[in-house]
Structure formats: structure tokens, C-alpha cells
Amino acid sequence: MSTTQHPPARPLRADAQRNRDKVLSAARDAFTEYGAATSLEAIARRAGVGIGTLYRHFPTRQALLEAVYVDEVEQLARAADELAALEPWPALEAWLRRLGAYLVTKHALAAELLNYVDRDADVFATCRGELFSAGAPLLERARAAGEVRPDAELSDVVQMIGGIAKIQTADPDAIVRILGMALDGLRFSSPGRPRSPSVN
Amino acid sequence: MSTTQHPPARPLRADAQRNRDKVLSAARDAFTEYGAATSLEAIARRAGVGIGTLYRHFPTRQALLEAVYVDEVEQLARAADELAALEPWPALEAWLRRLGAYLVTKHALAAELLNYVDRDADVFATCRGELFSAGAPLLERARAAGEVRPDAELSDVVQMIGGIAKIQTADPDAIVRILGMALDGLRFSSPGRPRSPSVN
């Protein structure tokens, strides 16, 4: 019943694909910048396409929100693969920070989405699955390298970051700092262990 | 800082008071019937006043939502007084059922309100206080009469009803039935005790 699984019945014309991407990326930026209530016309303008084109690709606001949501998760999953090139801890840290940034904006998105679909709709389950299978190898690798405390579960880590992302504050840097502390906690389980300073 | 405490600086002209009440009641009905996103113009039409009049009394959507919210709580508190004439248990049951009905609609209202004010704004605290001091005597009286289990705390009861009210279901009667069960649980703490059938 997912609205996203249409393995191209017909592969979408080149310009159409281009426009679809432009809208998606404009929507992502706009939602992040102005909140999930941004007008669709503004998004179309920002994407440099006509309003009609936007509606052709995303017939309802829900469809667009959902697509952005899914798109972000997919990018996050892809990022996990690319980060595999780094050392275990930097890879994990980078990914978790990115996850944090994502979760901050996700709340607005998810809240708005819930106006249209119910809490345990397909989208959410699927996305959660993707997220976990993307993150698991990174955590596993860092753990194997002795870079994180051995008792850290991925679900706990994600919860923790989710909680931090939910913090209401006027100062967005605060989130970054708090996240830094929490990540140090993930890395070291007991006091006294020498640590490299984590750059802000 | 409450927006509701203006002990009439000047007592509001007769027609103005009338119109204010009409709007408030129309808003309550409309919000209940169509959700908290109902257009203000529709509410004005329903109340039989001009849109300008609505805006005169409630300059923002938030103001109106808040007023409805407060008004409902006040009615609930007043109901508690009137119910004092009934026998202890019927009084408590009637009030709690009414509380349940209120909480069902309240969720939509509260959710919308939270778009404007933060979670622990004045309004909420005040209303919670009023609610509790209205309900406490009813519960106390029923307890004294041996009609409810002695270990029932008002806050627990309210929480329970709140939880039931939150249940998502297509069938609104289900809520009523479930509430009935829960109230029986409030009344009787152990099996085997004879009970009068609770009328639906």
C-alpha cells in the first residue's frame, strides 16, 4: 500500500525526472527553512517550475511531504554507505550528527504528515527499517574497533538522538553542543579515559 | 499573563455580550463537528454575525480557540456543582462521562492550540487546576459513600479517561462502551461484588 513503490512502469521522461527532482529538493529546503506549512506555490517558484508541474508530480500536499520524508531517509541511508570509507568512529559520528540534523526537521514534517496518515502507516515503518539497517553496520564497525562502549544498542542511540532533537530551544547551536556531549557519552563509558577533543 | 483574566474593565454592552456568546457557542459546535481547522468565516456565518464582529471579539484564531477551551472547562466545572444534587455515584459517573466527551473533542482543540502557545502555557495549567478542584469533591463524596474503590486518585481517573478519549476509532460508540467498562472498574475493586447494571 505504499505510495512510493512504483518501480517505473514507464521510466519517466528526462525533463520530467529533472523537474521532479527540482521540486523535491526545493520542497526539502523550503520545509526545513520555513516549516512544513510553506505554500506549494512558493515551492514551485523556488524550484523554477509551474505550479501545475508540481501538482502533476505530487497531487496532494501529503504526497509531497511523504516524498520528501522518504527522500531524506534514503539520502541518510546512502550517506551511511559513503561514510564507510572513513575510520570507524568518524564515520559513525558523522552519520549520527547528520541523523540529528535530519531529526530536527523531521519533527515538523512528521507532525504535519500525521494530519493525513495515521501513526503507524507504511511510510513510517519502512523508513524506520531503512534507517536501522543503514546505521547498524556503522555502529557495529565502531564497536568492533573498540571506539564505542560495548553496551550501546542502535535503537537506544537513535532514541537518544531523537530525544535531543526534540528539545525546544531558540538557539539551534545548543542542539549541536548537546549532541556533542551525548556522542562523547556513546564513545566513552567510564571517566578517566583519555579522549581526543571533539571539534565543535 | 493569561489572556482570559479581564474582570470587565467596562461591562460590555448588552448586544456585544450577546454576540460574543453566539460566536463562542457557534465556534464550540463547529470545532466539535468539523475539527479545529474550521474557517472563521464559517463560524461567523453560523453564529449569524459579521466576520468583523468575530474579529472584534477574538482578534486571532488562537484567542478564539483559547476562549472555547476555557469556556468548556468552565462549563464542566459548573456542571460539577449542579450534579451535587444527585446521589454520589450517579453524580460522579455523569460528570466523568461528560469529561470523557469533552476530552474527545479537546484533543483536536489542544493540538491546534499548541501550534500557537507552548505546552505549559498558562491556559493549560489554569484549566487543569479548575478541572481538578471541580472533580475532587465529587470523587470524595462518592468515596465517602463507599461507591468507589478507596484507592482511586482523581488524577488517575482523569488520566484513564484521557487515555480512553485518545483511542482512535471510526466508531464513536466504542468509546462510550469502553468508558463504561472503565467506570465499572472505578466503582468495584474486586470480583463477586453485586452490581447494578450500568445503563448504556
Add this chain to the structure above:
DNA sequence: AATATAGCGGAGGGCGCCTCCGTTTCATGT
């Protein structure tokens, strides 16, 4: 009854939603 003024109401400007359809661009067969 006369006057001052609080209060009324709705027209109107701005904006967002969404549809419809004439125009443009692409893909495909020759």
C-alpha cells in the same frame, strides 16, 4: 429626545489551493 460612542458588518485586497487546457518538449519510427 439628543448625543456620544461602542459595536456591527461586509466589501475588498491579498494569498493559497487546485484545475484546466493551450503550448512546448521529448521520444520514437522512418
Add this chain to the structure above:
DNA sequence: ACATGAAACGGAGGCGCCCTCCGCTATATT
């Protein structure tokens, strides 16, 4: 290369909502 049908584009236009402004009306006061 070119023609041709189909896919995709884009924006005008209709509608509803938000909110303000201000000429008119109802009420209170003397």
C-alpha cells in the same frame, strides 16, 4: 534528419480563506 504522437509543462482563473477598514446602527447616558 525529420515527422508525429504523446508526455509534460506552466500559468491563468475560479474559489475560499484571512484580516482590515470604515460607514452605519444600536445602545447607554443626560
